[in-house]
Amino acid sequence: MHSEDHNQTKNLFKNILSVGLVQIANYLLPLISIPIIVRIIGPHNFGTINYYVAFTAYFLLFINYGFDYTGTRFLAVDKDNIERRNEHFSKILYAKLFLFLCSALIFFICITFVSKTNDEYRVAVFTFLLAISNVLSPNWFYQGMQDLTKVAIFNLCTKVIYTLAILIIVKHQSDYILQPLALSVTQIIISVISFVLVINKYKIKLQPVKLAAILNLLWIDRLIFFTLLSSNLYTDTNIVILGLYETKENIGYFSAAWKFIFIFLMVISFPISQAFFPYIAESFSKNVTKGIEQVRRVLPMIVYFTILGSVAIYFLADILIISFYGEKFAPAVYVFKVLTLVPVLSYINTMLGLQTMVNLKMDKAYFRIILLGGIFSVVFNLIVIKFYGYKGGAWSWVFTEIVIALIMHFYLKSKGYNLFDIKLYSISNVLEEIKLLVKKFTHKSDSLKKI
Numbered sequence: 001m002h003s004e005d006h007n008q009t010k011n012l013f014k015n016i017l018s019v020g021l022v023q024i025a026n027y028l029l030p031l032i033s034i035p036i037i038v039r040i041i042g043p044h045n046f047g048t049i050n051y052y053v054a055f056t057a058y059f060l061l062f063i064n065y066g067f068d069y070t071g072t073r074f075l076a077v078d079k080d081n082i083e084r085r086n087e088h089f090s091k092i093l094y095a096k097l098f099l100f101l102c103s104a105l106i107f108f109i110c111i112t113f114v115s116k117t118n119d120e121y122r123v124a125v126f127t128f129l130l131a132i133s134n135v136l137s138p139n140w141f142y143q144g145m146q147d148l149t150k151v152a153i154f155n156l157c158t159k160v161i162y163t164l165a166i167l168i169i170v171k172h173q174s175d176y177i178l179q180p181l182a183l184s185v186t187q188i189i190i191s192v193i194s195f196v197l198v199i200n201k202y203k204i205k206l207q208p209v210k211l212a213a214i215l216n217l218l219w220i221d222r223l224i225f226f227t228l229l230s231s232n233l234y235t236d237t238n239i240v241i242l243g244l245y246e247t248k249e250n251i252g253y254f255s256a257a258w259k260f261i262f263i264f265l266m267v268i269s270f271p272i273s274q275a276f277f278p279y280i281a282e283s284f285s286k287n288v289t290k291g292i293e294q295v296r297r298v299l300p301m302i303v304y305f306t307i308l309g310s311v312a313i314y315f316l317a318d319i320l321i322i323s324f325y326g327e328k329f330a331p332a333v334y335v336f337k338v339l340t341l342v343p344v345l346s347y348i349n350t351m352l353g354l355q356t357m358v359n360l361k362m363d364k365a366y367f368r369i370i371l372l373g374g375i376f377s378v379v380f381n382l383i384v385i386k387f388y389g390y391k392g393g394a395w396s397w398v399f400t401e402i403v404i405a406l407i408m409h410f411y412l413k414s415k416g417y418n419l420f421d422i423k424l425y426s427i428s429n430v431l432e433e434i435k436l437l438v439k440k441f442t443h444k445s446d447s448l449k450k451i
Contacts, residue, residue, distance in 0.1 A: 029163045030263065031324070037170055037179065038256070039326050045176040047252030049123060050259075052180070054239035055114065056127045059103040061232060063131050066224035067092050068140045069354065075144025082203070089141060090207040095214045096135045103131060122177050129184035133191035138198040145202070154194045162186040223363040227353075230367065233374025238393045241381045246389055254390040256325050257335035264313060265343050284359035291359060292417055297433055299351050300425045306344045314340040338394040345401035352408040352419065365411060373404040 038046050071092055075085065107128055115121040142150045165182040169175060198204065218225075242251050284291035313320065314337055321333045357366040377400040384392030412419060423429065 029159045030259075033163045033167055034259075035324050035326070037166060038329070040170055041173055041176040041179075043249045043252035043256075043328055044247075045173065045252075047248035047250070047255060048120060049127075049176060049179060050255035051239060051243050051248065051251050052120070052124045052127050054236040056107075056124065056130070057232060057236040058229075059107050059128065060131055060134055061228055062103050062225075063096055063099045063134045064228075065095065065099060065218065066221055066228050067096070068143065069228075069358065070221040070224050071140035072144040073358070075141065085202070086205050087207055089138075089204050090209050091213060091217050092140070093135075093206070094209045095217050098211075098214050099218075100131055100135050104128075119174075119177050123180055126177065126181040126184055129181070130187055133184070133187035136188075136191040136195045138195055141198055141202070150194070150197075154190050158186050158190045161189070223367045224358070227363070227367040227370045230371040230374035233371075233377050237374075237378060238381050238385075238397060241378070241385055242390055242393055245385050250331075250390045253329060253332040254335055254393055256329050257321070257332040257339055257394070260313075260320060260324065260336060261339045261342055264309060265346065280355050280359060288360065292356070292419070295351060295356050296419050296421060296424060299348070299419060300430050301433055302347055302351065303344065303425070304427075304430055306347050310340045310343050334391055335394040338391070338398060341398045342401060345398070345405055348405050349401060349408065352405065352412065356412065356417070356419065357408065360417070362415075366408075369404060369407050369411065372407065373400050376400055376403055 041049075071088065074088055111121065111124045111128075115124055139151050139154075162183050165186060166179050169178050169182060199206075239251060239255065242254060246254075280291055280294055283294055317333050317337045317340070321329060321336055325332065353366050353370070357363075377396060380396045380399065381393060384396050388395075409420065424433075
């Protein structure tokens, strides 16, 4: 086995392990804090917080502009060129600052019409403060340099500090407005520390950037941004649409179920996705055939893994929701059971889209597919939520994921890339692939010990 393959395998396992372990810690902390907090603030206030989180998500997405993917892809191909690295870091930083200023102006105009009470206005503003941390966060840089351990550690620090803060300050139902403030302040502090460390460790020298260069970067990366924006049409938008028809209590039930599914996604799928993206991007940059083959071999393992997890949490739905949120959140059980389908579908879409189509430079096609899925979701949500409420919103999410997966699969197949081979999905083959990956990692470790 070549030394380069050894290094790739070692980095891959290191990233999955470190990010996975810290992600587990990250989401064990909410298991401690959320049950306490939701019992204090109740479904209505919980729904209010999550409604404005969904509303603010559009502005945060605008500021990030997909740099977690485009910036990572840039570094994965050219990470050893210090001069270009400094130039791109500066461009992204100033682009985020520019987008933040634009977002702040639009946000404060919109929120005047959206918020119904002074407390809601404060919740919205406190949530928007997260945008400052988004400007400074260099997570995309760490990902591109395949230094995901740093990202995991900073996320863990944020969760620990935030958890301690809200357990101390949220004592009464009216204290719910302090929850988003605690999160924003914590995120800002950690982002500043992370920013300073990345500057020092990688000897980043900020360079002056002209407005024309910023606008050019935004134009070049526009497809990934619009793709991510389109995906929000079937994630955060359903909560916004719920706000048109449903009470804050029902939004609270829907949000409670989704947050529990989100914990599963973050603990299981997110670490693997983060670790594989730069790994697969680097493979695609050298050899398209090798990149496709890696996706084909990895996909069955992930599908089996997420299906097993989803089945387990489906049958534990009643126990999990009632034990976690309390009897007041019993209506969230139905939504939770429906959404257990999302982790499997979501990861398939990630592999087909971000891991494959983006690395094949099919940005335009990927954008159009996600946009089509987003439009379908909005239209479908407007219909089903009106008649079936928050339960219909859950099914809308599942159907949208299925539609997107089917369209991406048939598009890639039409271009000669079939990522699904039934032979690779036999249990014996999946077990063999796992053994090979473990063998590569342990073989590399043994080699290092001999040196």
